[in-house]
Amino acid sequence: MRPFGIRPGVFLALFVASVRMFVRNRAAVFFSLFLPLIIMLIFGVLNLEGSTTISLGIVDDADSEISRSLVSAINGVESFEVTAPDSGEMQAALRAGDLELGLVIPAGWGQGGDFQPLNAFAATSSRQDARIGALIVNSIVFRIAAGSTDLPASMVVVEQVAARDLGYIDFLVPGIVGMTVMQLGLFSVAFGFVQLKRTGALRRLFATPTSPVYFLGAQVAARLIIASFQVAILLGVGIWFGLQMFGDYASLAVVVMLGSVIFLAVGFAIAGWAKNEDQAAPVANLISLPMMFLSGVFFPRDAMPDFLAAVTGYMPLTYVNEALRSIVNDGAGLTSLGPQLLGMGVWAVIAFILAVRLFRWE
C-alpha cells in the first residue's frame, strides 16, 4: 500500500506547495482576504453608530444647593444626556457601555467654599467623548467655584472604567471573521480543487506512488494555516478600528478551526461532485449567499421575523458567528459555548459525511 511508509517530508513538501499555490493565486487572495478587509474598512469608515451626545450619569452625594446648581448647569449643556442613577447602577452602566461618563459629587462638596475635586468615571469604550465630557464638566465647576481660592488645578479627577462597548465594529468584525472562514473553506476548495480535477493536475499526482490522501491533508492543513493568518489580519485591522477583544485567543482559534473544518468539508463535497467550475460556482453561491445575509454577519438576527430567526439559527455560520461574538464581545470561554460548539460539531459531522460520499478524485 505505502511503499515508503508514512512520510512527513512528502506531507511538508505538499503543504508548502499548497500554501504557495494559494498565496500566488491572486483571485483566491482577493476573494478570501482583500474582499473581507475592504468590506470591513467600508463599514468601519461608515461607523454606523456615530452618536453626537455624551451620556453622563451624575450621583449627587452632596445634595446641596450648590451641588444642585452644578447639576442644572451640566443639564444645560446640549451635548450631555444626563441621568441620575445610584452609585451601583452607574458603575454597572459604565461597564456595560451604556454610559460614557459618570460623575460623583461627594458629600459636603462646595460647603464653605471647600471645592474638593469631583470623581469622574470614564468608560473605556468612549475614550474621546468621555474626555471631552470631563473637560466640559471641569470648566463648569471652575465657573461655579469662581471666587474661591485654593482651587486645585483640575476639578475633575478622571478614573477609567473598563467598559464593554458594543459598537458596530465589535459586532461586525466577528461576523466578518466568520464570513471569511466560510468563504475560504467553500470557495478556495470548491474552485481550486475542481480546477485541479478538470485540468488533470490531480490525475498527474496519481501517476506517482504517493497516496493522494497526502495531498488532501496538505491542502486542508494549508487552508487552516491560511485561515489563521487571515483571522489574525482581520482582527488586527479591527482592533485598529477600535474593536475590543474581551475573550481569549485560544478559544477564538478553536472556533475558527472548527468553523474552517465545516466549510472545508462542504467545499470538498462540492469539489467532489462538480465536474468543472461552472457547476461548482452556483452551488457554492447557493450555500454561501443566504448565510452571508441571514447568519448575522452584517446585521443582528434579532431584527428578523421570529420564524426566520428560528430557522436561520440552525445555519452553520450562525453557530460560528454566535460563538465568535460571545468570545470577542463577552469574553466567553469555550465552556460557556456549549450550544454553539454542539451545533458546529453536528454540522462538521454532516459536512464530513457529505464530503466523503460525494468526493471523487476524477
Next chain:
Amino acid sequence: MTTSSASAIISARDLRKRYGALQAVDGVGFEVAEGEVFGILGPNGAGKTTTLEMIEGMRTIDSGTAVVDGIDVSRDPRAVKARIGIQLQASSFFDELNLVELLQLFGHLYGRRVDAPKLLADVELTEKARSQVRTLSGGQKQRFSIAAALVNEPRVLFLDEPTTGLDPQARRHLWGLVRQIRERGHTVVLTTHYMEEAEELCDRVAIMDRGRIIALDTPAKLVGSLLGRGFAKERVERLANLEDVFLDLTGHDLRDED
C-alpha cells in the same frame, strides 16, 4: 498470444477493460524488452491510452494481468508507479508553481531529492526554470512533462501521444529527446497516431484497432510483410515530401523558444 521471455520488463496478458457498453480494451497482450522503444499505434478510440493506463496502474484492470519490472500492477500499483515515469496525454501541472518547484515537489512524491537544473537542462528548458507551465509553448510543455516523468529515474517511461499538436520542428526535437532517453538505458513505451513517428523511434510497434492488437512487429517487418502480399503504392514514392520542403524552408530550429 505472447511468449514469456526473461528480458521482458513489461508483460501484459489478455488485458480487458469495459466502459458501459464499450469494450475499450478487448484482450490485449504484448511484451516489451528492456531498453526497447515500443510503440502502440492506432486510430483515436482504439484503446491505446486505456491499455497504457492499465499497465501504469492508473486504471483498474477488468481482467488479464500486467507485470512491470516483476511487479503485478493489480497487486501493487504504487510499487509499479514508483518504478515508472508517466507522461499523461495533455497532462497539466499546478499553475502557481514554477518548473523547479514542480520538479522538486515531484521528487518528494517519489521520496527523493532531485537535481532540477540538470533535469531541465536535459530537456533544454534551463531558461524557463522560474517560469510557470502555463507560459510554456506546446513543445516546451511536453518536454517539461517528460522531465517531470524522469524525476525518479524510471525503468520505463510511458509517453501518451507526446507529439500530438506540435509543429514539425518541435516534433523532431522531441524525437531527439526520446532517443537520448533510450540511450541512457530507459525503456520507452509510447502511443502515437503518426506512422512516421513510429517508424523513426520504435524498435517494435503494436497496431491496435477496436480494443485489439491487429499486428505487432518491427516497423521494417510490418512493411515487408505488406509488400510481400503484393502491395504497391499507386503513386511512385517521391524522394522528398511536403514536410521535407517545409523543414528545408523553415529550418530545424525550434520555434517555441520566445
